[in-house]
Amino acid sequence: MDMLWSGWGDPAKAAPLPDTVIGLLRDLLGVKPRSIEPVALGEISVPEPALGSGAHQALAECLADTAYVRTDAEARVRHTRGKSTPDLLRIRAGEVDDIPAAVVLPGSHEDVLAVLRVCAEHGLSVVPFGGGTSVVGGLAPDRPGSFVALDLRRLDALLSLDEVSRTATLQPGLRAPEAEALLAERGFTLGHFPQSYEWATIGGFAAARSSGQASAGYGRFDEMVLGLTVATPEGTLDVGRAPRSAAGPDLRQLVLGSEGAFGVITSVTVRIRPLPESKVYEGWRFPTFEAGAAALRRLAQDGPRPTVLRLSDETETLIGLAQPDAIGGADSTTPQPAGCVAIAGFEGTAEDTASRQAQARAVLRACGGELLGEEPGERWAHGRYSAPYLRDSLLDAGAFAETLETAAFWSRIPALYDSVRQALTTTLTEAGTPPLVMCHISHVYDTGASLYFTVVSAQGEDPVAHWAPAKQAAGDAIIAGGGTISHHHGVGTDHRDWYTQEIGPLGVEILQAVKARLDPAGILNPGILLPTR
Secondary structure, three states, X not given: OOXXXXXXXXXXXXXXXXXXXXXXXXXXXXXOOOOOOOOOHHHOOXXXXXXXXXXXXXXXXXXXXXXXXXXXXXXXXXXXXXXXXXXXXXXHOOOOOOOOOEEEOOOOHHHHHHHHHHHHHHOOEEEEEOOOOOOOOOOOOOOOOOEEEEEOOOOOOEEEEEOOOOEXXXXXXXXXXXXXXXXXXXXXXXXXXXXXXXXXXXXXXXXXXXXXXXXXXXXOHHHHEXXXXXXXXXXXXXXXXXXXXXXXXXXXXXXXXXXXOOOXXXXXXXXXXXXXXXXXXXXXXXXXXXXXXXXXXXXXXXXOOOOEEEEEOHHHHHHOOOOHHHOOOOOOOOOOOOOEEEEEEEEEOHHHHHHXXXXXXXXXXXXXXXXXXXXXXXXXXXXXXXHHHHHHHHHHOOEEEEEEEEEEEHHHHHHHHHHHHHHHHHHXXXXXXXXXXXXXXXXXXXXXXXXXXXXXXXXXXXXXXXXHHHHHHHHHHHHHOOOEOOOOOOOOOOOHHHHHHXXXXXXXXXXXXXXXXXXXXXXXXXXXXXXXX
16 A cells, blocks of 8 residues: 555554544644645646656566656656655645656566666656655755656565574665564564654665654664665675674664665564564653653663663643644643653563553652553554644644754753754744744763654645745754754755764765776665765
8 A cells, every 4th residue: 555645654643633633733733724725646746757768668577577767757656755744745745846757566576677777768857766755855866957766665574584693684775664564473573663663664774864752662673673684776785694894894884774775675684583472562741841751761771671761741740742643632722731842762571661661660769750551651652653744734734833953962862952943933923923832852871862743823824935944944953952863854955064064074075986986887875865976
């Protein structure tokens, strides 16, 4: 099943906002109903594919079937851009100026190599496409000219599983739920459950350095990756052959997070874990975000570390976004007690889960936490993939809703939290659309944590242009405050300018040299991650 072309996920799971919530948006934020309805898929004016008969024939020949080179309007629209709020607003308005000329579906590593050769010969850019879940402009190259979307859905197999070493080799087009199902048949799990889980792919996880909601226990996806096979215009790159190595720099790190700019990932070898016997999630309340963050730091640094550990600030707790599936429900208009809600989850053997839960409870109580029981934790677990659907419902109601995230060392978290919130609030208020700014910590480490912001406001006359100054102010605040421009969303084109500030001119030159060696014609995702030369 394809994702909704003009929104998130499965259209059957979308639900309009209740009148009570729409009323609150109108009264608190000045949200007005949309003046223009989104266009229908069949109403979009799609330009003829600028592919050229020679290129089309060459692509069909290297894939041995014309069905794997699609130039119909629907396929091309469905592969236009990603799923950020500006992406959705533009596609709903029928804007397809950066639509691919064709959608190409390779079925093997050799197919990918052949496609790259043909595209280099014919001057076509290539954008690798997995689940289409990018929210940072990672699927829209900024170099003029035609490009093809390289849809990897046919590369969707579990290639091998080593039960002794507890590793598995997966193809990149395998969606996360299917990967989990295949591993579960053998008694294993990846333990990687980002909010995009239902639609994202294994290759996308690696290419964007994804981080799942159980990262406190299972680690980030890039920490799970042991080996990669990559197709480049210059040939095949195989990296990773042992758990750890002192044999020079780790070339895996060049591929992880490269977002298709250096090559196309065609297989990923990952660490796997036994399926947990027990899963327990519970809620805690802290009087302030500062107190809650201090408690999370205690667990992250000194243990015992839960599998899931997250903290919503006062505003996110008040609104109820920690449990997005509950918004608009029977109790959604009931005033919530003051403070911040934290979720702690424990997975593993029954004995280990009970032991860590008991020890963590002692720490959280000592830090001023109040146990709320399992109900808030279970509701979070039940609704953890609902937030993107809520974003679509807010857009339908005429509101603007977007997210951004960062990470920093613990000592910088308080000031960074304040400065980003202030940047967003000031910029949007001065533009006449005072926002609601919410935040949570959802990934913790010994040395620091992530901050994930959600912004809701009225749309303004031109919502994409209206958001741009706020995004700029927030990005500037992140860099000035010592944070990284992205903890797990990636760079794409949206974060590219701040990323170049992070790594500096010499860092940019190093990566451009790598790209020049692997992709001398510059056909791979041009403008993504790095400025085009």
